[in-house]
Amino acid sequence: MEMNDYQRAIERNEIREFYYGIGSYFDKGERGEHNSAGSFYAMIHYGEMVGEEKMYSLMEKDLIMLLSDNDVSFDQYFILLSFVFYYFNHNFGWKPYRYEWKIPEKLICLLRDNYLRLDKISHENLHDSTILVNDLKRRFNFYILEESPFSNVDTDRCLHEVDEKYEGEYIVPDGITRIGKYAFNNCSKITKIVMPDTVQIVEWFAFWNCI
Numbered sequence: 717m718e719m720n721d722y723q724r725a726i727e728r729n730e731i732r733e734f735y736y737g738i739g740s741y742f743d744k745g746e747r748g749e750h751n752s753a754g755s756f757y758a759m760i761h762y763g764e765m766v767g768e769e770k771m772y773s774l775m776e777k778d779l780i781m782l783l784s785d786n787d788v789s790f791d792q793y794f795i796l797l798s799f800v801f802y803y804f805n806h807n808f809g810w811k812p813y814r815y816e817w818k819i820p821e822k823l824i825c826l827l828r829d830n831y832l833r834l835d836k837i838s839h840e841n842l843h844d845s846t847i848l849v850n851d852l853k854r855r856f857n858f859y860i861l862e863e864s865p866f867s868n869v870d871t872d873r874c875l876h877e878v879d880e881k882y883e884g885e886y887i888v889p890d891g892i893t894r895i896g897k898y899a900f901n902n903c904s905k906i907t908k909i910v911m912p913d914t915v916q917i918v919e920w921f922a923f924w925n926c927i
Contacts, residue, residue: 720765721758731778735799736792752795756802772817775799783826786833790841793830797848800827804856819858827860857920873914875899882906890914895922902926 719727721741725734734741737750745751763771779796782788788796800819807815831849834842852858874894878886880902887910888895897919900906903926 720762721755722762723765726774732782735778735782736795750795752798753802756799756806760806768815772803772815775803776817776820776823780820780823780826783823783830786830788830788834790834790838790845793834793842794845794848797827797845800858801848801852804852804858824860831860855920877901878903878906880904884908885910888912888915893917895919897921898924900924900926 722734725731725741730741733739734755735752737743737752737755741755743751743754745754759771759775779799782792782796803817807817831842831845834845839846849860852860857864873892874896875888875892876896876899878900882903883905885908886900886903886906890912891914892912893914893916895911895915895918899919899922900909901921901924903923906926
């Protein structure tokens with residue numbers, strides 16, 4: 717059985733080569749550039765062998781290591797940021813298959829610091845990364861350049877999940893400040909939702925498959 721690329725990179729201490737597509741890890745994409753999405757899916761397959769939690773823990777460690785030197789190039793930064801995007805795009809498209817990676821503040825700070833460093837050199841060369849930063853914010857509520865509005869919301873006052881068998885009018889309890897992602901997933905029998913004034917934030921995909 718052929719060894720998985722990510723597994724090979726770990727065993728040979730070739731993490732940098734794996735992420736940036738150096739040498740045998742280069743996978744030519746449509747534009748002649750390294751296909752980093754292919755690398756991400758090699759990691760997904762590795763996660764199927766060792767467990768998703770372990771795989772994402774390794775990816776977190778890798779990204780922090782690569783960003784910590786504060787010397788990544790424009791292209792390298794875009795590649796590393798893409799791995800964060802791939803996580804959201806892959807895992808949150810459908811509830812049963814998602815894995816919630818708790819992205820640490822250290823990694824977010826490194827992504828921000830490197831972005832700001834590169835921005836001082838050339839904002840134009842950061843064009844693709846800026847699009848990705850804005851896409852992460854717009855589509856997935858993942859903030860890099862500013863503080864997330866979720867950071868000041870009490871997680872204990874979040875409505876996480878409603879029983880999909882619930883029928884009729886649903887009244888969100890008083891004091892709830894946030895409607896969590898997928899909270900009303902598959903709640904197609906609810907006819908009306910009443911929310912209190914305390915609700916500040918409704919997360920993405922909160923009403924997935926409600927119709």
